[in-house]
Amino acid sequence: MSAPPLPGYRHIYSGKIRDLYRPEGSDDRLLVVASDRISAYDHVLDTPIPDKGRILTAMSLWWFEQLADLMPNHVVSTDVPAAVTGRAVLVERLEMVPVECIARGYLTGSGLAEYRERGSVCGIPLPDGLQDGSRLPEPLFTPTTKAAMGEHDESVDFAYVVDVVGAELAERVRTLTLEAYARGEAIARERGIILADTKFEFGVRPDGSVVLADEVLTPDSSRFWPRDQWQPGRAQPSFDKQFVRDWLASPESGWDRSSDEPPPPLPDGIVERTRRRYVEAYERLTGDTFAQQVS
Numbered sequence: 421m422s423a424p425p426l427p428g429y430r431h432i433y434s435g436k437i438r439d440l441y442r443p444e445g446s447d448d449r450l451l452v453v454a455s456d457r458i459s460a461y462d463h464v465l466d467t468p469i470p471d472k473g474r475i476l477t478a479m480s481l482w483w484f485e486q487l488a489d490l491m492p493n494h495v496v497s498t499d500v501p502a503a504v505t506g507r508a509v510l511v512e513r514l515e516m517v518p519v520e521c522i523a524r525g526y527l528t529g530s531g532l533a534e535y536r537e538r539g540s541v542c543g544i545p546l547p548d549g550l551q552d553g554s555r556l557p558e559p560l561f562t563p564t565t566k567a568a569m570g571e572h573d574e575s576v577d578f579a580y581v582v583d584v585v586g587a588e589l590a591e592r593v594r595t596l597t598l599e600a601y602a603r604g605e606a607i608a609r610e611r612g613i614i615l616a617d618t619k620f621e622f623g624v625r626p627d628g629s630v631v632l633a634d635e636v637l638t639p640d641s642s643r644f645w646p647r648d649q650w651q652p653g654r655a656q657p658s659f660d661k662q663f664v665r666d667w668l669a670s671p672e673s674g675w676d677r678s679s680d681e682p683p684p685p686l687p688d689g690i691v692e693r694t695r696r697r698y699v700e701a702y703e704r705l706t707g708d709t710f711a712q713q714v715s
């Protein structure tokens with residue numbers, strides 16, 4: 421599903437999963453479009469997950485509302501072209517803070533690797549004895565650089581953020597990151613989902629105010645774990661991606677993850693079960709029913 425042409429909009433950027441357009445004649449608005457693409461093992465898969473873009477857009481909009489009393493956000497309107505209805509948002513064009521603002525409430529992935537090597541994450545010392553999936557004594561702000569497409573973001577310490585954006589803005593985005601994560605983690609936990617970590621992006625308005633942008637607390641920007649299966653000391657199952665990961669790692673797929681080969685297409689059953697997990701995550705979090713749009 422490549423970026424569809426949208427009359428009246430100019431396509432300006434494609435991420436792994438989402439595409440960015442600029443409305444013709446406007447220099448202070450952008451259109452963020454979520455595709456049905458899914459990535460696994462650092463590959464964007466050939467097989468789309470139907471409705472994934474709509475489900476995650478609805479989830480992100482819901483989270484912006486849950487956080488609106490804590491911080492302003494970039495959402496302007498959901499009045500978007502029919503071709504992308506339900507999976508696109510018109511947003512304020514901001515001066516983006518050039519740092520991925522990551523909050524971690526649990527230790528896993530690159531944070532765990534850094535902890536095992538140095539006993540710290542992003543320069544923050546941690547107690548001994550933490551395992552894969554351990555809940556951290558308190559959530560950490562663990563920023564990274566914004567790597568170019570296909571490159572890996574690099575973990576940096578707070579001093580780096582101060583160097584790049586200045587002390588005041590660095591403090592501000594750290595505070596907002598940790599506040600938004602704490603709110604999100606508490607809400608999700610009550611609903612049976614552990615938000616292990618998440619990535620926020622912030623932008624700055626011409627008046628200097630700092631605004632929550634990008635997507636928020638979705639399974640693409642966060643690790644979603646089923647709370648009832650949490651067991652520190654092993655890799656936790658992903659709420660949304662485990663069916664895909666297990667099938668790709670199974671002999672049935674015929675795929676060798678260590679090869680340079682792209683993953684094979686997903687079987688219909690894996691696609692449908694994955695779609696249902698996104699619907700389930702949305703419905704658990706919001707308490708609403710996801711209404712499949714009649715296309």
Ligand SMILES: CCOC(=O)Cn1cc(-c2ncnc(N)c2C#N)cn1
Pocket residue numbers: 433434435438439440450452494511512513514515516621623633634635
């Ligand atoms: C493909 C989706 O975009 C990204 O992946 C990251 N990104 C965000 C922007 C951005 N730029 C100015 N203003 C904004 N409100 C935003 C937002 N969101 C650019 N790239």
